[in-house]
Amino acid sequence: MKMSTVVRSTTKMVSPFLVTYAAYLMIYGHLSPGGGFQGGVILAVAVILLITSHGYRKVRKRFRFNWASLVESSAGTLLVLLGMAGITFGGFYSNFLHTEGGVILPFNVLVGLEVGAAFTFVFYILLRWVESD
Structure with a gap:
């Protein structure tokens, strides 16, 4: 079922901003409130x-x-590998990257991708279930 032209046009205009804001939250989550989970949901x-x-x-x-x-x-898989790589440097998820965010930056991005894909995946599964009825 398609929505009206106004809803479709508005969604087309708003979606790129939502993706940009999600990327911002994932990348700068170690400096401000937010992070991977919130970015993934958005x-x-x-x-x-x-x-x-x-x-x-x-x-x-x-x-x-x-x-x-x-x-x-x-x-x-990459989240698990990131955690295991920290073991070789002294502790599980230890901060072995010598950058501003350290391990937190790639961790937030990976969590964002994981959460975003998981919510989309669940929504697809629910839609398949609804279509089968």
């Missing part, structure tokens, strides 16, 4: 808005179910 909301306003069939051509699954599993 990233998923951008995709879910497009799905609900334009219809599942049209959006799934660009945001495939397999891509959400691949991003989720890859981000989870």
Whole structure:
């Protein structure tokens, strides 16, 4: 089911700003309130808005179910590898990167991708279940 032209146009205009804000929260989460989880939820909301306003069939051509699954599993694997790499430098998730954010910056980005993909993945599963009824 498609929404009205106003809703679709507004969603097309708002979604890039949501993605930009999600990236900002993930990258600068170690300096200000926010971080990976909040950025991931906002990233998923951008995709879910497009799905609900334009219809599942049209959006799934660009945001495939397999891509959400691949991003989720890859981000989870990289999170585990990041934690294990810290063990070699003295402790689980120890700060072995000598940058401003250290390990927190890649951790926030990976958590954001994991959460965003997981919420999108769950939404796809719920839509498949609704379509089957």
